[in-house]
């Protein structure tokens with residue numbers, strides 16, 4: 001049994017280095033936004049972060065595969081955008097020379113594009129495969145909301161370790177106007193931790209745990225900001241049926257998983273808005289393990305475990321429901337009722 005301690009450390013260093021890059025773009029006027037074929041946005045920061053993270057992973061584990069959200073097609077065609085991204089990547093690598101032994105460097109723009117394209121694994125049920133979302137919540141990133149740099153390792157189709165940087169999440173949830181920027185990390189069976197992004201790379205994280213609630217009347221739930229990503233209307237109806245009285249907390253990205261994992265909220269609902277959309281593995285891999293390791297349960301809207309072994313998408317699942325162990329069953333019952341489906345026999 002491997003402890004995945006090194007994988008956890010490398011993942012943390014990788015998302016930290018990438019988040020320096022994304023944070024600099026977040027605070028800059030130039031976001032270099034391009035619209036993808038599916039009409040969703042991607043920015044120079046998404047490309048830069050994908051290159052930095054894959055460079056780090058492959059420096060430490062050259063034989064591993066990566067499923068990354070982005071590819072370098074646009075950068076190969078468009079020299080101006082390529083140069084902008086290369087400037088960011090070069091700065092991020094140069095600003096952390098002490099990390100070179102662990103996570104390497106990126107030599108030039110050509111290597112940068114090749115690294116981005118190494119995220120082309122088809123995923124699957126065999127071997128070591130990393131799932132990477134260089135910026136999860138790109139719309140939030142552009143709007144000035146939450147976003148996250150998300151990385152997880154899957155072994156034979158099961159998520160076993162990962163790290164997630166959330167540069168805009170308050171370090172202390174009770175002081176939202178205070179310092180921002182945290183990094184979560186986790187290994188299956190070893191718990192989950194959080195620490196400020198400002199802490200040194202070697203600093204120990206603090207263990208996190210979900211609120212161990214059994215009664216939902218005092219619970220709070222979170223959901224996407226984007227109404228197109230999950231059904232706000234159905235989620236409101238479910239919350240009402242469960243006796244949840246607090247307003248939903250709307251937040252972009254897998255920061256939602258991090259928030260409930262550290263007890264800022266209790267339930268994350270993501271009910272599909274379309275019958276055909278397939279959730280992407282990189283939108284859920286690290287978040288799911290963080291919640292489980294903090295004492296929660298994560299399934300799809302029908303109560304089925306999320307199956308990461310099916311390729312780049314969770315094609316056998318619909319939606320996501322994450323909640324504390326003591327209430328997850330009740331939440332699923334309410335979801336099924338709202339969706340008009342009968343519960344699976346195991347529940």
Ligand SMILES: Nc1ncnc2c1ncn2[C@@H]1O[C@H](COP(=O)(O)O)[C@@H](OP(=O)(O)O)[C@H]1O
Nearest residue numbers: 135136137138139224225226228229252253277
């Ligand atoms: N119709 C849809 N249903 C569910 N998720 C969707 C969607 N269209 C896009 N997404 C995903 O929603 C993610 C953001 O989730 P959230 O709304 O929780 O912030 C996006 O990640 P990116 O921002 O990495 O592209 C994208 O992959």
Ligand SMILES: [Mg+2]
Nearest residue numbers: 040041069138
């Ligand atoms: Mg995207």
Ligand SMILES: [Mg+2]
Nearest residue numbers: 133136137283
């Ligand atoms: Mg995403």
Ligand SMILES: [Mg+2]
Nearest residue numbers: 069133135136
């Ligand atoms: Mg993304």
